Amino acid sequence: MSEQANILEVNNLNVVLGQNTVLEDINFNLTKGAYLAIVGPNGSGKTTLMKTLIGLVKPNTGDVKMFGANIDDLPPGTISYVPQIKTMDKAFPARAIDLVMSGIQRRWSFKINSHDSDRVATIMHEVGAGDFIYRPLAALSGGELQRVFLARSLIRNPKILLLDEPATGIDLVCELSINKLITEYNQKFGTTVIMITHDWSAAYHHTNYVLLLNRRQVYYGESKTAFTDENLQLTFSHLGHGHGIKFGLKI
Amino acid sequence: MLEALTYPFFQKALTAGLLTGFTGSYYGVFVVQRKISFIGSGLAHAAFGGVALGLLLGIEPLLTAVPFTILVALAIVYLQKHTQLAADALIGVLFALSVALGIIFLAVKTQYTSDAYSYLFGSILTVNDQELIIALLLSLVTVLTFFKLWARWAYSTFDVELAGADKIPIEFDNILLILLISVTIVISIKIVGIILISAYLVIPPASARLISSSFGSMTVISVIIGMLSSMMGIIFSYILDLPSGAIIVITQTMIFFIIVLISLIKKNKK
Ligand SMILES: Nc1ncnc2c1ncn2[C@@H]1O[C@H](COP(=O)(O)OP(=O)(O)OP(=O)(O)O)[C@@H](O)[C@H]1O
Ligand SMILES: [Mg+2]
Numbered sequence: 001m002s003e004q005a006n007i008l009e010v011n012n013l014n015v016v017l018g019q020n021t022v023l024e025d026i027n028f029n030l031t032k033g034a035y036l037a038i039v040g041p042n043g044s045g046k047t048t049l050m051k052t053l054i055g056l057v058k059p060n061t062g063d064v065k066m067f068g069a070n071i072d073d074l075p076p077g078t079i080s081y082v083p084q085i086k087t088m089d090k091a092f093p094a095r096a097i098d099l100v101m102s103g104i105q106r107r108w109s110f111k112i113n114s115h116d117s118d119r120v121a122t123i124m125h126e127v128g129a130g131d132f133i134y135r136p137l138a139a140l141s142g143g144e145l146q147r148v149f150l151a152r153s154l155i156r157n158p159k160i161l162l163l164d165e166p167a168t169g170i171d172l173v174c175e176l177s178i179n180k181l182i183t184e185y186n187q188k189f190g191t192t193v194i195m196i197t198h199d200w201s202a203a204y205h206h207t208n209y210v211l212l213l214n215r216r217q218v219y220y221g222e223s224k225t226a227f228t229d230e231n232l233q234l235t236f237s238h239l240g241h242g243h244g245i246k247f248g249l250k251i
Numbered sequence: 252m253l254e255a256l257t258y259p260f261f262q263k264a265l266t267a268g269l270l271t272g273f274t275g276s277y278y279g280v281f282v283v284q285r286k287i288s289f290i291g292s293g294l295a296h297a298a299f300g301g302v303a304l305g306l307l308l309g310i311e312p313l314l315t316a317v318p319f320t321i322l323v324a325l326a327i328v329y330l331q332k333h334t335q336l337a338a339d340a341l342i343g344v345l346f347a348l349s350v351a352l353g354i355i356f357l358a359v360k361t362q363y364t365s366d367a368y369s370y371l372f373g374s375i376l377t378v379n380d381q382e383l384i385i386a387l388l389l390s391l392v393t394v395l396t397f398f399k400l401w402a403r404w405a406y407s408t409f410d411v412e413l414a415g416a417d418k419i420p421i422e423f424d425n426i427l428l429i430l431l432i433s434v435t436i437v438i439s440i441k442i443v444g445i446i447l448i449s450a451y452l453v454i455p456p457a458s459a460r461l462i463s464s465s466f467g468s469m470t471v472i473s474v475i476i477g478m479l480s481s482m483m484g485i486i487f488s489y490i491l492d493l494p495s496g497a498i499i500v501i502t503q504t505m506i507f508f509i510i511v512l513i514s515l516i517k518k519n520k521k
Contacts, residue, residue, distance in 0.1 A: 056415050072418070081416045092284055092409050093463045099409075106417040108405035110467040136464060 007032050007192060008053070008160065013062035015045070015052055021215070022048045026062070028211060028220045033190040035183070037203035037223060040213035041236050046196045047084055049213065050162055053194070054081055066160065076106055080153035084164035084196070085146055090138035096148045097133050100124060103152035120155065127151045127181060128174060142169035150178065154185065161185070163195040167202070179206055200227055255489055263383055264375035264442070264495070268481040270386040271439040274393050276455035276477020278432045280470050283456040284408045290327070290429070292449035293342035294436045297323035299445045300349030301437070302370050303356035312370070313381055316437045323349060324433045328426055373444030373496025375485055386438045393431070404428055405466050442481070444496035451496070454503040455480065458510045476506055 006029040013026040023045045030036060038046050051057040053064055055071035066074055080103065100120045101109045112120075117133075124130050129147040132140060140148065146169055153161060163182070167175045183206055185191045197203055203210055203223055210226035212219035212235045219231045255261045282288055301319030305312030323345050330341045357367055369377050396404075407414035407421050415421055436448055443451045455477040456469065463469035484499025491498065 054416050055418075056412060076418065079416075081413070083410075083412055089284075089409070091286075091460075093460060093466050093469050094409060095464055098465055102406060102409075102413065102417075105402070106406075107402035107419075108409060108466060110401065110405075110470075134464075 004031050006030065007067055009065040009068075010053070011062050011065075013049075013052065013064065014060050015048055015057060016060045017048065017057075023052070023059075024216045026213075026217050028217070030192055030194075030209070032192060033186065034209055035186045035193045035207040036195070036209040036211060037207040038194065038196045038211045038213055039198070039200060039203055039226075039235070040218075044214045044235075046213055047164055050081070050164055050194065050196060054079055054162060077156045078158060079160045079162060080156055080158040082146075082149045082153045082161075082163045082166055085142060085149075085168050088137060088145065092137070094137050095134050096124070096129065096137060096140065099137060099148055100152045100155055103155040106156075120151070123151045123155045124148070127154070128177060143171060143174060146170055147174070147178070150181075157189065158191060160192045160194065163193070165196050165198065167197065167199060182206075203227075260376055260378070261489060263378045263380075264485055264489075265482065267378045267383055267386050267438070268375070268442050268485040268495075268499075269478050270383075270390045271435065271442055272478040272481030273474055274386075274389055274431075274435045275439055275452050276459075276473045277393055277397075277470065278428070278435055279452040279456040279477065280459070280466070280473050281404055281408055281428060282432065282452050283460065284466070287338070288449055288453045289339045289342055290324075290432070291436065291452045293327070293346045294320055294324055294433050295440075295445045295448040296346045296353075297349040298437050298440055298448075299370070300353040300356070302440065302445075303353035303367070306366060307356040307360045311381060313385065313437065316440070317385075317434060319349075320433045320437050321430055324429045325426070328429060369444075370440055371444050371446055372494040373440070373442050373447070373499075375442065375488055375495045378441050382438055382441055385434070389431070389434050389438060396431070400424065400427070401470070409466070442485070442495055443499060444494065447496045447500045450500050451503070454500065454507055458503070458507040461510050461514050476503070480506055 008030040010026055010028050013023055014021070015023040026049065038049065040046050048057055052059055064071055066078070097112060097117060097120050098109060100123065101112055101116060104116065104119070121130065121133055124133050127147045127150050129144065129151055132144060137145065137148070146166060150166060153163075161182070166178065170178065179202060182193055182195070186193050195207065204227060207223045209221065210219065210223040211217060212226060212231055214235045218235045219226050282291055298316050298320045301316030302312040304319060305315035308315065326345060327338065327341055330336065331338045334341070403414070403419050403424050406417070407419055407424060411421060439448055439451060456473040458476050459469045459472035463472055480503040481499055484502045485495055487502065488495035488498040
């Protein structure tokens with residue numbers, strides 16, 4: 001069946017930044033509707049891998065194909081990307097609605113018409129951000145901002161949704177509802193999801209595939225069989241901060 | 252006062268003032284939000300070297316200042332990309348070199364120093380046709396950029412990474428912006444003077460920022476303030492017979508403080 005064709009192929013990827021080899025020999029494929037968690041310690045190359053997938057970082061060797069094409073040749077709006085939360089530029093005059101609009105326009109909007117603002121309002125309600133559509137971004141909390149970013153990425157109905165630690169700074173209840181929402185998009189629309197997370201339990205329960213990363217790819221496969229003691233030791237312990245810790249996932 | 256409007260020199264100054272007021276305050280919103288106001292002052296000093304070269308060679312200073320400034324601008328962009336140095340340090344180096352060259356050019360050609368005064372502080376008496384034509388062309392190009400490039404510049408000003416993920420040609424856009432800012436600076440020299448140009452670029456957008464909730468409204472308000480203050484400044488400069496650059500910047504500063512005051516009162520009322 002053509003649905004089982006790979007929509008993402010990552011072949012022998014190596015990325016060097018400055019003097020550091022940040023990613024070494026990464027290989028994996030995803031089919032339509034897959035939900036992948038990328039798990040690994042700080043500095044293991046998770047963000048770099050995601051940026052390489054979307055073409056923000058160029059690999060030194062190897063390549064990334066989406067729908068059989070190079071990333072730069074994809075139709076606009078195919079992917080959307082929620083970056084790892086960072087300190088916002090609070091000096092930039094923008095409201096939540098302006099940021100979400102950039103998800104549709106792929107440009108900044110000078111003016112927003114009422115049809116578009118209705119569309120924005122609908123999606124913002126869906127992610128629990130309906131109360132601050134017109135609030136300045138500078139006046140949002142970290143978790144509120146994260147929800148606005150999520151609305152921004154969902155509004156364009158991407159084929160592939162990439163999320164870099166979307167649960168950071170979000171309270172537990174909201175995290176659960178966001179996880180549910182992402183799962184819903186994944187199942188209802190067949191959106192392929194790639195999520196970086198530090199939450200092993202969420203990865204185990206919600207996703208179908210896990211990539212354990214520590215510069216090299218320690219494990220890639222079904223999420224149910226990912227979190228063995230051995231895999232976690234390999235992924236986390238030789239960075240110096242994992243000694244003596246008993247790994248293993250209590251579920 | 253009204254009769255001044257019939258003098259060709261005054262008409263030229265007023266037109267040039269409105270045009271540079273427009274382009275300066277339009278590009279100024281990007282200068283302010285990208286936090287590159289040091290580029291404004293750096294390029295103004297580069298322009299000084301270019302003007303001095305023109306005076307030395309006895310040709311229209313605009314003809315040397317435009318390429319000279321663009322060259323320095325490109326050098327900044329190039330060095331910023333290919334060295335580890337921060338942009339302000341690089342600009343510090345190039346800026347010192349241009350000013351030093353400018354001083355030497357002027358020292359060699361002593362009889363032109365009175366002209367140099369009008370370039371440093373601005374003089375509405377000396378705006379000529381070439382400057383007017385370039386200001387007009389630049390304004391037309393600027394209006395075009397509003398339709399084609401504003402939305403891209405604004406996007407990458409907000410966040411380079413998001414813009415990059417959406418395939419905005421960031422580097423190309425950035426070079427284009429810096430080039431247009433360079434030309435804006437050079438043609439503003441006669442009206443504003445080299446010393447005050449960076450203030451001229453920054454004050455209208457900074458004032459607009461205080462009362463804008465979106466980048467679109469900030470752009471509009473900045474342009475209104477920029478054109479209004481240039482017009483008022485040139486009229487006052489004529490009436491008071493004082494250097495136009497200083498009067499324009501003082502007008503802008505007064506508008507800035509009035510807006511600060513209004514926004515403070517509004518805040519207290521809430
Ligand atoms: N531009 C760069 N130049 C040199 N090294 C870099 C650059 N960007 C990242 N690195 C290095 O690459 C490594 C991987 O960084 P990356 O941001 O991908 O890690 P991460 O797994 O996302 O970590 P975290 O969990 O903290 O978000 C780090 O050691 C980092 O210092
Ligand atoms: Mg990261």
